[in-house]
Amino acid sequence: MSAEHTERLFPLAAEVAADPSRLRVLFPAVGRLVGRGPTDPDDPEGLRVPRIEDRARAALVAAVAASSRLSPTELTTMLTELYEDGDGDEKRAVLRALDDVDIPGLLGLVEDGLRSNDPRLVAAAMGRYADRHLGADVWRHGVLKCLFVGVPLDAVAAWTGRVDDELARMTAAFVAEREAAGRPVPEDARRILALYRPHPEGER
Amino acid sequence: MRIFDPHIHMTSRTTDDYQVMYDAGVRAVTEPAFWLGQPRTSVGSFKDYFDGLVGWERFRAAQFGIRHHCTVALNPKEANDPRLAGVLDLLPRYLAKDGVVAVGETGFDSMTEAEETIFVRHLGLAAEHGLPVLVHTPHRDKAEGTRRSLELVAASGLPPEMVLIDHLNEVTVGLVAESGCWMGFSIYPDTKMDEHRMVKVLAEYGLDRMIVNSAADWGRSDPLKTAKTGAAMREAGFDEDAVDRVLWRNPVAFYAQSGRLLLDEAGDGAADATATFEGNSILRGQRPA
Numbered sequence: 331m332s333a334e335h336t337e338r339l340f341p342l343a344a345e346v347a348a349d350p351s352r353l354r355v356l357f358p359a360v361g362r363l364v365g366r367g368p369t370d371p372d373d374p375e376g377l378r379v380p381r382i383e384d385r386a387r388a389a390l391v392a393a394v395a396a397s398s399r400l401s402p403t404e405l406t407t408m409l410t411e412l413y414e415d416g417d418g419d420e421k422r423a424v425l426r427a428l429d430d431v432d433i434p435g436l437l438g439l440v441e442d443g444l445r446s447n448d449p450r451l452v453a454a455a456m457g458r459y460a461d462r463h464l465g466a467d468v469w470r471h472g473v474l475k476c477l478f479v480g481v482p483l484d485a486v487a488a489w490t491g492r493v494d495d496e497l498a499r500m501t502a503a504f505v506a507e508r509e510a511a512g513r514p515v516p517e518d519a520r521r522i523l524a525l526y527r528p529h530p531e532g533e534r
Numbered sequence: 535m536r537i538f539d540p541h542i543h544m545t546s547r548t549t550d551d552y553q554v555m556y557d558a559g560v561r562a563v564t565e566p567a568f569w570l571g572q573p574r575t576s577v578g579s580f581k582d583y584f585d586g587l588v589g590w591e592r593f594r595a596a597q598f599g600i601r602h603h604c605t606v607a608l609n610p611k612e613a614n615d616p617r618l619a620g621v622l623d624l625l626p627r628y629l630a631k632d633g634v635v636a637v638g639e640t641g642f643d644s645m646t647e648a649e650e651t652i653f654v655r656h657l658g659l660a661a662e663h664g665l666p667v668l669v670h671t672p673h674r675d676k677a678e679g680t681r682r683s684l685e686l687v688a689a690s691g692l693p694p695e696m697v698l699i700d701h702l703n704e705v706t707v708g709l710v711a712e713s714g715c716w717m718g719f720s721i722y723p724d725t726k727m728d729e730h731r732m733v734k735v736l737a738e739y740g741l742d743r744m745i746v747n748s749a750a751d752w753g754r755s756d757p758l759k760t761a762k763t764g765a766a767m768r769e770a771g772f773d774e775d776a777v778d779r780v781l782w783r784n785p786v787a788f789y790a791q792s793g794r795l796l797l798d799e800a801g802d803g804a805a806d807a808t809a810t811f812e813g814n815s816i817l818r819g820q821r822p823a
Contacts, residue, residue, distance in 0.1 A: 358630045362793055366632075415627050417588035448593045 331369065331382055338364045339386050343393040350394045350408065357412055358420055360386045377453040378485045380426050384454075387423035388430065395431045406435045413439045422450050428459035429487075437463055444472050452476060453485040461487040470497045473522070477504060483518035490525060498526040535559040535777060537760045540785035541566055541668070541700060541720065541747035544602065545583075545591055551750075551757045552598035558761035562601040562797060564789060565591065566639045566668050568609045571752050577620040580608070584628050592633060601796050603789065605636040605668050610643035613652035622655055629663040633796045635789040636660070638668025639700070642679040645672065650686070657690035666696045666791050668718075671706065680706040684713050698745060698788055703727055704735060711739055716788050720749035721759035729759065729766040736767065741779050745788060 331339070342363060346353045356363065366383040368374045376384055395405060413424040425443050428436060436459070443455030456472050464472065473486055474497075483489055501522045508515045537560045544552070544565050555563075565587055567580075574580060587604040595602035606628045608621040628634050640656040642649050653669075660667045669687070672679040680699060687697050694714030701720050702710060710717045719735065720726045726749075727735075736744060748759040756762070764777045789795055 355630060358632065361632045417585075417631050417633065418590075418593055419632065421589075448590075450593075 331365075331385055335365045335382055335386065339389055342386075343389055346390050347393045347397040347399075350397065350399050350404075353390060353394055353408065353412070357387055357390060357423070358416070360390070360423075361419065375450050376422075377449060377481055380454075383419060384423045384426045387420070388427035391424070391427035392431050395433065402434065405433055409433060409436060410439065413442070418448055418451065422454045425451070425454035425457065425459070429457045432459070432462065440464060441468060444468070444475060447479065449479045449481045452479055453481045456481070456486040458487040461492070466492075466494070466496075470494075470500060473497060474500050474504060477501070477516055477519050480516070483521060489522075493522055493526050495526075498523060501526075535761065535764050535774075535781065536561050537764070537781045538562045538564075538785040539748055539757070539760050540564050540698075540745050540789065541718065541749050542757060543568060543749075543751035544595060545586060546752035547750060547757060549594070549598070552595060552600060555757050556598050556600055558758050559764075560600055560757075560760065562603070562786075563595065564603045564605060564635055564785070566605040566636075567607055568639055568670075568751070569611050573612060573615060575617060577618060577624065580618070580621045581624055584624065588628065588631055588633060603633045603635045603794075603796060605638040606634055607638050607640045607656050607668075608652055609639050610641050610649050610653070610670055610672075613640075614644070614646055614648045622652070622659075625659055626663070629659060629665060632794050634665075635792040635794050636666040636668045636698070637663075638698075639670040640667065641670040641683050642672045643670075645675060645679060645682070650682075653683075653686060654690070657686065657692055660696065661690065661692055664793070666698065666788060667692065669697060669699045669715075671699060671701045673701075676701075676703070677706055677709070680709055684709060684715070687713070687715065695743075696791060700745075700747070701726060701749070704731065707735055707739060711743075714743075716743045716745055716784075718745045718747060720747055721756075721763050722749065723754055723756050723759075729763040732763050733766045733770045733772075736772070736780065737770065741776055741784070743784070744780055745784050746780055747785075 342356050346356060361383045364386040368376060368381050370379040373379050394400060409424055413421050416424060424439060440455045440460050443451040446452060452475055456476060460469060473489065476483060476486060501519050505515050505519050539560055542563050542565060544563060567587060584606050592602040606625055608618060612618050637656050637660040640653050657667060669683050671683060683699060698716040698718050699710045700718035702717055707717055719732055721729050721732055732746060746760055746763050748757050750757040760781055764781050767777050
């Protein structure tokens, strides 16, 4: 974010820290009040790197959380409502906010994002919150969904440390299906398979 | 030719439509909330519909290089259904969102008291949220519906330039021209206006505050009627600048009054969309189809 964005964001963050209920009004308006657009020109949709409006919205959530004016339950409820009432941009920003503000009880939002067919939501759902909290089964299907919908693997937080037998099997099957159909295989699928080292016989 | 279709129900259309629209020059649309062709039975159906307008449909359009906006309201037909009165309470949360560029469609269908009550409440919501209003005029008794709509707009205190009176024809255009409101024309294959009648109206009334849309939906309609009107304008001797004004700059100027247009994708969100985007023919930050 530029200095101008930060300058516009600062009073909004102070406003929601003083009165968290203002988040309901200011969160949808962030694109107009602070700005919007990619922070990395090579990633216009913000799949790998959050966009300006994502960062600004996440900063507002962080300001509310840091103010300690809401109980953990109230914060969970507020973020759930922001997500459920949000358009695509707002839903994505709630998921992005969870990267840095570890609010318990919101895995349902991550799972909802992963059910969507919008790559921007799928990418945001596979951030650091998913890495910290998502069970292995759902996480693996999340990675596979990224391969399917064209979300770059680099959008998946800490993926290299979580590749296991089952993900390798699923990825190999995905590659085989793509090859059978004569369709291109994403390079990211090969990166998963290249990283995977099966355990030697007898060590499983 | 760059086109902003200011009234089209893309939820009812296919991806093939998006593709041919893009090929014809359509780069942005507004989808007004309307009815399904049959009645909804609960407020929840509207929540899902509005969520789709600001969610999936916006994403679907972007895949074809088209920027999708919407308007939300309880439409005139369903304003008569007491089961749906709660829809009014849903509206404020949507009216705060980026890409929600007006309150609408509102107005009259059968000229009932319920329609008038809801219409007036919509005008109040628009004033409260600083939004323009898209007013549907009825298929039957159109002139009387238009006249009464203009009375209600005047009584609301909203500036006339914040109001677009839609589905006009040769009979109703004069009333609206005098009022200072924007004049909308839906170009249809069989009914309402056709593109050649439209060109005659433009020749007679000028280009100021004139808006042309396809109003394409689930019925017999044509999402390329905006482009065809542009072609008819050129055949009749209008130059490129006139076509651009009617098909792009006018609708952008009307909806930019909301401050919620999404055309300025890569730039400064606090900037005025009209100022930033007039003169730009290509929108940025979009996924090629």
